[in-house]
Amino acid sequence: MKALTFAAAFLTATAASASGTLTVYAPDYFTSEWGPGPKIEELFEAQCDCDLQWRPGDLLPRILLEGARTEADVVIGLNTDVTKQARESGLFAPHGVDLAPLTLPIDWTDEVFLPFNYGHTAFVYDTTRVANPPASFAALLEAPDDLRLVIQDPRSSISGLALVLWVRAVFGDEAQEAWAKLAPKIVTVTRGWSESYGLFTDGEADMVLSYTTSPAYHIIAEGDETKKAAIFPEGHYFMVELAAKLAGTDNPELADQFMAFILSEDFQSMIATGNWSIPAALPKDKWPEGFQQLDLPEKVLFYSEDEAAGLRDEAIEAWRSALSQ
Amino acid sequence: MAQRTVAVIAATALAALTLGPVAAVLVRAEGLAALGPGDWQALRFTVCQALLSALFACILAVPVARALARRRFAGRGFLIALLGAPFILPVIVAVMGLLAVFGQNGLLNGALSALGLPRLDIYGLHGVVLAHVFFNLPLATRILLQGWLAIPAERLRLAASLGLTPRARFMVLEAPLILRLLPGAFAVIFVICLTSFAVALTLGGGPRATTVELAIYQAVRFDFDLGRAAALALMQLALGLGAGLVAWRLAQGAGFGAGLDRALPLTVAHGRACDTAWLVAAAGFLLLPLGLVVWRGLPGLAQLGPQTWAAAGHSVLLALASTALCLSWTLALAGARGALWSLMAIAISPLVLGTGLFLMLRPFVNPFSMALPVTALVNALMALPFALRIVAPEVEAIRADYGRLRATLRLTPMAWLRLVLLPRLRRPLGFAGGLVAALAMGDLGVIALFADPERATLPLQVYRLMGAYRMEAAAGAALLLLVLSFGLFWAFDRGGRAGAAA
Missing domain, CATH: 3.40.190.10 (Periplasmic binding protein-like II)
Structure with missing residues (x-):
């Protein structure tokens, strides 16, 4: 009976969400109260008039299990170890974001996987x-x-x-x-x-x-x-962390808007002290003080x-x- | 007969929930994949460490359980409960406690270097075995202790009036008891250690200490090679069932027969010093690491945010749901071979189980909305073997002892349950309930695939805090987890023992 109560409580909770919902799969550390997730959600919802819902947990294994029927619109937090497999699955679509703002120490031209921190x-x-x-x-x-x-x-x-x-x-x-x-x-x-x-x-x-x-x-x-x-x-x-848009998203405009938002200064400013990584598209003079004084390698x-x-x-x-x- | 139908339903549910997910993974993988040389090495290490761990835990449990059974001292009940704590401790917390004692900067090495002796290195096969003994010695001790306490007082009085020597007493009363209970304890611990993963890796010191479960993790999470994962999971399952079968064959033997439930007269005069030494040693080994977890966690308690407290609440609810489910299941299954087949539940890789359930549920419901029910169900399933191990022998003994009475009086199943079975099962049910609740508190289980975005559990929260560099807060959350797990265990166990003279 307990299980049913749990399920019922949850179903009513999810039914309340609006139709303009963006579902984003993200790693657990990203969406926790110390991660950048909550602030990013707040900033994005302020500009999109939609409901951003994080789904924490496994990323690629879960998406591969779900296949084309996944309810994810966007996935954030992938690593380069899995991009080959992810790409070959055919489940992801080009991000369509201009890569010029990137401030990575290497060249990045990938059309599917978009870096957000490194x-x-x-x-x-x-x-x-x-x-x-x-x-x-x-x-x-x-x-x-x-x-x-x-x-x-x-x-x-x-x-x-x-x-x-x-x-x-x-x-x-x-x-x-x-x-x-x-x-x-x-x-x-x-x-x-x-x-x-x-x-x-x-x-x-x-x-x-x-x-x-x-x-x-x-x-x-x-x-x-x-x-x-x-x-x-x-x-x-x-080491770089990436976001990608699902090809089968039922909310392509919203997904595109989120992908574009990733390289915006609003998003990028949340990264350093939220995910304790270097923002992928933010010049060094805009990093927090503690990051500017880090010893970083010349050669990557x-x-x-x-x-x-x-x-x-x-x-x-x-x-x-x-x-x- | 209704009782039989219930047992069949419970057994079917058990089989469906263990074999179903493996089958689902196999179907998805389109068959088994071949194993590599690394997998065979992992299998050898897994079996070796599990055998050693179970062996040491069982051997050491005999003198400890015996000392607890025949000594009476202030705080004995609390000590018995407290000694059970390592078993219900979340792995990550326990490893930190162990390292605080046996690690490079631990108490032991501090003492050794103060004495000018060389330092000990905990990392290696011996470290893995040490940790597994730490986890499982309490379980083996409690299984034996339950047996000891079930010896009817009349047999002990008889032994005393016959003037049996300690040796004769051991041979007549205690040895048969040990031989009856220990194989089961050995099998359970062996199977628990089979699926060990994080402990073995952290304390094993490197890839030599790779277990099958790690290979499964790699196959599922990294390579997405479900065929290999299923092959490994089946191998693990076969090993677990094999161990269970051997134990079941060995554990045949009659109980002591019925008594009149009189209070035990025993405190045995001889062997006091020896018993005291064993109790002090066991308490030191098991409680020192726990004490250090508490000590290190105290400063972090103040840093816990609302999310952590909410997670604690979810975990407690989850644990209670799992316990209710598991105890009903246990009573339904407590027939002759339930304990054996339930070993499947812990021999099955949690990762494969999670993946399989995900594949099975996915076409019908949104896995996210099923997160808590599925977690409660899986926790109940994983704890089932322990609950059965504790409850089933008692049920069998009660059936053997009171079955004739039941037949003579033509008790209805309900009357049998209410008047005979449940009152007599009170102690083991309380103990089992405590164990299940505590295990459910500490389990990460299938969370990775069935994560509930709104409701984290406390163990997950510990990992999140660590992942966010908040090691001190993580230690605080770990302490909270320890207190809650132990609190639940204590409450159930106490409830089961209330009114009993022991």
Whole structure:
């Protein structure tokens, strides 16, 4: 009976929404009270005279399961790891947005997937615990084995996958040797980013695989300047988050309006302290203070989705076999 | 007979809810896909760690349960309840508590380095087993303790008046009890550890510690290879059922027969020091990490926003709904082989279950609107094996002991339920209800596919806080989760024991 009551309560709640409804699938962190979702909803609804409804949870797996009958109009929060599969599904339509305002460190010409924020993989450390952080990726490999690292599993985490591609991009065919040198320093591998970062803040590890933007949270929200990203001259792997419009949307005008809204200054200004990432279309002087003082890499490494798809299995296998020794 | 019909319906629902989703995934995937070499490595590790974990948890549970059964001291009831806490703890919270004790910066390593001894490294197979023993020792202990407490006082008096030596007493009364209950406990723990994922990965130290569940996660969430996911899920299911069958074969044996429900006279004079040592050790091992979760969570409590409190409310409602559902299901299924078949419910990969249910429901309803009912149902399903494990042996014993009485008096099914079964099941039902409610509180289950946009659950909220860098608030929310899970468990368990002399 309880279940029926729940269902009934919910049905009445959804029936009340107007016909001008835009349904957006988004990751959980995006729509939570600390994420940018609530403010973006408020700003967009003020200009569209519609009802924006977030649907948090899995993105691509859910859409692939639902197929053409998905009720999503737009999906936001996809990664480059899944764009190839998403594109081949034929479920997404061109975004039609002018890409000129983009301020990414790489060229972006994709007609389907529209970037809204980015960052780079980086090892983050605490200056009070690591006095001499490695100055390069090569130096990290040679660092003493009592430097404790925690990373994420490339088979269950996007940042973990970005790391194996990063190692592959820096060390090429010698990726496996690089992993063998890193292996003794890796305390453990976690399922996702949150667990790793928790271990790092609890003092279980000296450095954590995270993002170049992580220190900004500590600076802005906690007034703590002791967290830093170690910047390597070999370059850092580029991680971008994307939005896309569903081809089968029953509300194409509204979806287009939302896609255009993504690169607007209103939207972009919500990103830095909402999603703790760098806005994809906002000049640096408009970033919050804490972001402007971040150490960012000069060189950015990135594989196109086809290159990444070709390298992925091999890169994961190099990681797996080196760490399984 | 009505009772039989109910049992058949309950069993059909169980089979439909476990095998149905796998079938739905298989149909969608258009067949099974082949497994890679990494999958076989994962299978070996999974079985190995699950065997070791179940073995240690069961062996250690014997002296602990025995000490609890035969000692009386102030706060015993509270200690028994508290010792159950690790089992109902959400994984993410438990791992943090364990690391606060055994981790690099933990209490243990702090003490070791203060003494000038080398540090211990928790990460590896031993870390995985340690964590699983931490989770499951309470379960094994409680299963055994229930058995111990079910020994009728008359048998103990008889043993005392015959002047049995401690050894003889053990052989005559306790050993048969252990042999009857332990295989079941072993099987349940083995199956729980089979589907372990986050614990194994975090404490396992890397890809050596890959479990089948991780491979399924990768197949579903990353590769969208449903054929491989289904193949892995079936393998996991076969292993779980295999373990259940073996345990069921081993666990045959009669109970102790009926008694007059008199209060136990026992406190045994011998072995006091030994029992005390076991109790102190178990309490230290199980409660220290919990204490640290509480300690670390206190500062974060003040930072919890309205969304977190609302999530806590949803989780409690969800837990109560799951409990009502699960206990009805348990009573309906408590026949001879319900416990065995219900192992399917925990051997099935939650991810495949979620995906399958999504595929099954999708053509008929909007999965978003079904989020809470589906979550309540899945939680009830996942907790069913535990509830059955606790309740079914008691039902069987009651049937064996009072069946003749029932036949003689020609009790109607309702009268049997009301006058004999339910009053006698009060303690196990209370315990089972507490367990189900607490497990439902902590479960993330199928949330990823059936996320309710308006109503998050508390465990999800902990992850959200962590994902938003709010580690301190996450620790506070984790503490809230711990308190609520334990509170529900305590309330049910207490209700079940009210009026009982023990």
